[in-house]
Amino acid sequence: MSTHPLTTDTGELSSLPHDFPFDPTHGYDLPRLMEVGAPQGPDDFADFWRERYASALRTDTAPRIEGPWTTVDGVRVADISYTSADGVRIGGWLTVPADGEVTQGCVSAHGYGGRAAPDPWQAPPRTATIWPCLRGLGTRSLLPGVPDKSAGHVLHGIGARESYLIGGCVADVWCAATALRLLVPEAAAGLTYLGTSFGGGIGALALPWDDRFRAAGLTVPTFGNHPLRVTLPCTGSGESVRTRLAEDPSVLDVLAYFDAATAARHLSIPVHVGAALFDPSVPPPGQFAVHNALAGPRELLVLRAGHFDHPGERAETAALEEAQRRFLTAADPAGPRPTA
Template structure:
């Protein structure tokens, strides 16, 4: 292992925890009405026609046809992003790829998959889906609507993922039953919330997922989005009543499909105990690939990421 020993932070991004301690962290108990809350939101999202619109992108790639795409999500919110279609072979599977809280300024062309339509949506308020109604910076975005579980922006972002799946099925109806999801950090947390309530998603891949074990998330020092929420809580009182309904670990305990999850032992932006609460909540047949660090450059990162990349290709190949 190459866990970083030198760093610029005034706290320990391992939080003093060894692997065995991290693997012992359980998901918190779900609040009353957790499943009903998400099932109702999913039913409403499923009733929406995403009305996808495509146009050739200015971006070009040898292996992919690149399209700019937009579709409608809940609350008549237009989501923008990119769609990649392979230049060779037929489209046999679909993949929705979420982004981190830094947003996304272009699609990722080096995905280790073939014969796959890859949709890169920008969740509401972020990057191409920026809106004057939602702060575009992570520290502001994560607070938007937090006063109430029905208005919290993270719920809308989960719905944006569900409507991304609807978009793929609208464009390519034969992909039904062959759609997966992959997300990192923010996208990992949103994915963990989206996957258990959408049976159309058949495989999931999460890297250093956030939003796990919100009670811990609110207490551990960080340079990530939790820092903003912790400051808000100090000023306005506890927000845990809202956040418990957006706990990625609680949601992950409901996932019943194959998953490949990559939590980190060291991470200044998403506390490893919170990441492992998500990974640990999954069923035993899922694969956990442990990274030495997340949101931080470290020796050996290239080798670890290459191994993970190979696993990702194999994981989605059977989708």
């Protein structure tokens, strides 16, 4: 699979009026965005993550179906929970095709707004999908003492790489994969991943070390190229990090281990990326840094804007979701089926 942009009609960025005190493009056009690089990272970057992954695999996830199944639009839905690293119990949902035919699995991670329900239409056909609320977030995984808003959540434990909450969220993804394979053994034939914004960045950090995954779709991924990201004002979690960095420059040493673009250097499975030219919440250079650093087959759909209401947004979102469904369906070990 070759690298090629699948662009929508981006139009003129100047046609997106806004009242932010900064330019959400940060002065980058598409050619310049395609040149954004990724930090090399600490010498023990890969060792750090491989050790954490090995530890997560030793976790007894003890997944449970909680409550009755319901059926919506041809998909069966159930509340679930499982145990992740550090003994944290994670809540979420499981969706499976109503006809019971499952040929692959998917872990789907949410943005920093959390998740109140699954979005089963996003997953490819014949897919069993687990929709976890990552620790401290959503309606199902709130934790005492952990802020549930992005501004506080992204700083929790940031004083050391061992305590940084983002590492726990990555472990939640690995343990979700384990839980899914236990709940739906057919899903073990091949796993895919979907993640948006916060979930996109978490996915980039989680996937390089986990060979159970065959393909992924990352949309407007965050945590890309922290040294550049902390220089760019935004309305998202990055602004809290910028403020903290001004008070404590050592934070950047910790963030070096949680750079989604650095991790992408190690990610060799096929990845579809939806990245935005204009985004007040996640600076576009960081999003493109993740895409540009990917070590394996990749596909790019350039979005006009992310985290921002704009003309044509609904059609753009539909095109992105269809492109990612197609991309992940191609990873189905059962292969495509002819249409009737």
